[in-house]
Amino acid sequence: MAIRTRTFLFGVAVLALLGACTPAFDFGASTLSPAGRMAQNQPGNMPAAAGETFGTGPVRVALLLPLSGDPGIANVGISMANASRLAVEFVTGNPKIGDNITIVLKDTGVTSGGAAQRAQEAVNEGASLILGPLKADQVSAAGAVARSAGIPLIGFSNNTGAAAPGIYLLNVLPEVEARRSLSYVKAKGRQAVAGIFPTSSFGKVQQGAFQQATADLGLTPRAVYTFSSEAEARSVIDQMLPQLKSGAIDALFIPDRATAPSFAALLAQAGVPKGNVTIIGSADWEGDSTILQAPYLAGAVYPAVDDTGYQALKPEYQAKFGSVPHPLATIAYTATILANVSALSKGTPRYDRTQLTSAGGFNGRDGVFRFLPNGRSEYALIMKQVAAGGAQRIDGPKL
Numbered sequence: 001m002a003i004r005t006r007t008f009l010f011g012v013a014v015l016a017l018l019g020a021c022t023p024a025f026d027f028g029a030s031t032l033s034p035a036g037r038m039a040q041n042q043p044g045n046m047p048a049a050a051g052e053t054f055g056t057g058p059v060r061v062a063l064l065l066p067l068s069g070d071p072g073i074a075n076v077g078i079s080m081a082n083a084s085r086l087a088v089e090f091v092t093g094n095p096k097i098g099d100n101i102t103i104v105l106k107d108t109g110v111t112s113g114g115a116a117q118r119a120q121e122a123v124n125e126g127a128s129l130i131l132g133p134l135k136a137d138q139v140s141a142a143g144a145v146a147r148s149a150g151i152p153l154i155g156f157s158n159n160t161g162a163a164a165p166g167i168y169l170l171n172v173l174p175e176v177e178a179r180r181s182l183s184y185v186k187a188k189g190r191q192a193v194a195g196i197f198p199t200s201s202f203g204k205v206q207q208g209a210f211q212q213a214t215a216d217l218g219l220t221p222r223a224v225y226t227f228s229s230e231a232e233a234r235s236v237i238d239q240m241l242p243q244l245k246s247g248a249i250d251a252l253f254i255p256d257r258a259t260a261p262s263f264a265a266l267l268a269q270a271g272v273p274k275g276n277v278t279i280i281g282s283a284d285w286e287g288d289s290t291i292l293q294a295p296y297l298a299g300a301v302y303p304a305v306d307d308t309g310y311q312a313l314k315p316e317y318q319a320k321f322g323s324v325p326h327p328l329a330t331i332a333y334t335a336t337i338l339a340n341v342s343a344l345s346k347g348t349p350r351y352d353r354t355q356l357t358s359a360g361g362f363n364g365r366d367g368v369f370r371f372l373p374n375g376r377s378e379y380a381l382i383m384k385q386v387a388a389g390g391a392q393r394i395d396g397p398k399l
Contacts, residue, residue, distance in 0.1 A: 049104045049125045055088040057101040059345045062122030063332075064132035064142055069110035077134060079325050080156070080332035081105055084131075086316060087336035100345040103336065108133045112141035119145035119153075127151060128350040131335045134328075136162040143167035152351045154335055156328065159205070163375030168356065170331050170338075170369070172305060172379045174209035177283045178253070180303040180381045182213050184395060185278050190251040194223040194243075196236055196263065198256050206255040206282060222249050233259065237266045244272045255282035257291060264296035274299060283381070285391075292386060303381040306397055309365035334364030367397050 046060060063084055065077035084103055091097050104125065106118040115138035122130055123145060130146050130153040133139055139155035139162040146153040147166050155162060158171040182193065195210045197203035203226065214221050222243065225236040243249040244267070254260045260281060267277075274296065281302035285291050291300075310330050317325040338344070344351050353373070361370030361378075368380040380397035 046126050047124065050121060051104045051106045053102055053104050054085055055099065055102040055340075056092065057099045057340070057345070059101045059129075059350065060125065060127045061101045061103050061129045061131060061336075061339045061345075062118070062125075062127040063103050063105045063336075064108050064115060064118050064122070064130060064138075065105070065332075066110050066134055066138075067105075067107040073110055073134070076326050076328055077107075079323075079329045080132075080134070082317065082321050083313065083325060083329035083333040084336040086313070086320065087333045087340075091337070091340050097340070098342050098346075099340075100342055101336075101340045103131075103339075108138055108142075110135070110138075112137040115139070116141040116145055118142070123149040123151060128345070129154070129339055131332070131339060132156055139167065139169070152353065152356065154338070156331055156335075160376060163377075165373060165375055166353065167375045168371045169375060169377050170335055170371075171328075171377065172283060172366075172381065173376060174205050174282070175212045176378050177303045177381065178206070178209040178213035178255075179216055180398065181280045181282075181301060181383065182210075182217055182219065182251075182253070183398075184301065184303075184383050185251045185280060186217055186219065188278070190278050191219065192222050192243075192247075192249050193219055193251040193253060194221060194225070194240065194249045195253040195255075196225045196227065196233075198259060199226050199228040200256075202284075203256060210253055210255075227259075230262075233263065234266060237263070237270055241270055241272070244270075244277055247276055249277060251278045251280060253280045255280075255284065257281065257284045257288045260285065260300075261290050261294040261297065264294045264300075268296040281386075285386075286384070292390060294386075297386045298388065300386045301383055301394065302386075302391075304384050304391075305366050305379065306382050306393075309367070313365060330365035334362075334366060338362060338364065361399075368399065370399070 065081050066073045067077045068074055088103060092099050108115040108118050115133045119130055119142035130151060132155060133142055134156045136157040136159035139157045143153045152166050154168045154170050156171055157169055158173055160173050163169045197207040227233045227236055254263050279300035281300055283303050285302045286304050291297055310327060314325060344355055357371045357373050361368055369377055371377050378399050380399045382393055382397050383395035384391040385394045
């Protein structure tokens with residue numbers, strides 16, 4: 001599982017459906033005070049829920065996150081749980097928004113078995129929707145339980161293999177990143193693309209995303225190379241050198257942030273003029289100081305999530321919890337607000353697939369996104385360019 005950087009600003013019309021032909025989701029106006037809504041919305045005839053609860057709405061929503069086990073992953077889960085709490089506070093504190101849900105927080109640990117157990121627990125407790133878990137294997141395990149019960153699940157993995165009808169991924173997927181960046185360079189006149197990928201699980205995923213994106217955009221890759229050692233990396237550059245110098249390859253996709261600076265050094269040593277080739281990175285490049293300091297990578301481009309929403313959430317989060325939120329906190333905030341939308345939570349059936357997969361999509365903390373019927377998602381990403389002193393935004397968000 002790659003844990004990446006993410007984010008986008010919520011306006012007044014939080015999570016409204018987009019598009020003139022699609023009616024907006026409203027949140028359900030309420031003139032009751034928070035105390036009055038609490039009394040009105042207490043769930044009745046529901047079994048007791050195991051886990052911390054927040055919110056007072058009548059619709060039960062389970063939030064499955066790793067809160068224990070591996071400290072690194074647990075810290076991400078805790079940050080996401082905190083962001084969900086803030087989202088519920090936003091709802092309950094706004095008299096113009098219906099208080100529709102009660103979140104039940106459940107600790108999955110880091111195993112798929114733990115995720116499946118918590119999902120079954122949520123089903124038995126009458127949950128209408130499951131949010132999470134985080135890791136791909138956990139999403140698949142919990143998703144199988146949810147599908148058997150006829151309950152939709154919105155997971156937080158960015159591994160496309162975890163998606164399925166009824167199991168939606170609220171995260172930026174590799175093929176979406178690749179399509180955004182390749183579409184950008186194609187619009188700039190670059191047509192002869194090639195890709196270099198490590199023989200790792202990350203590399204294989206990125207290679208598949210590259211091949212899917214080029215097919216979607218009508219591009220034919222001039223070359224696709226893999227490597228597992230420095231010697232193989234040098235061999236790749238040697239093989240590409242004639243095409244790079246002649247312009248027969250004018251765009252080079254190097255998504256792996258750990259080795260991108262080394263490839264840049266090899267290209268410089270080989271004497272490839274910087275103007276001959278546009279180097280394209282992945283969203284994993286965001287914030288990497290080594291990439292920003294590599295002279296040959298100046299001018300390279302990569303896709304990213306606009307961090308406006310994260311920057312807006314950060315001071316509120318810090319004030320309440322005394323720490324900086326993990327970048328993935330924004331998707332938990334978005335998921336919680338989405339779950340509370342009246343047209344979804346009060347619909348018949350609740351969280352209807354047709355409405356969840358509306359082509360118009362939604363606007364969340366990380367910007368515009370939409371779910372596809374196959375469970376995958378698409379995000380509107382910006383494009384950045386490596387420059388002295390940091391990366392600069394060069395193109396606004398686009399799906």
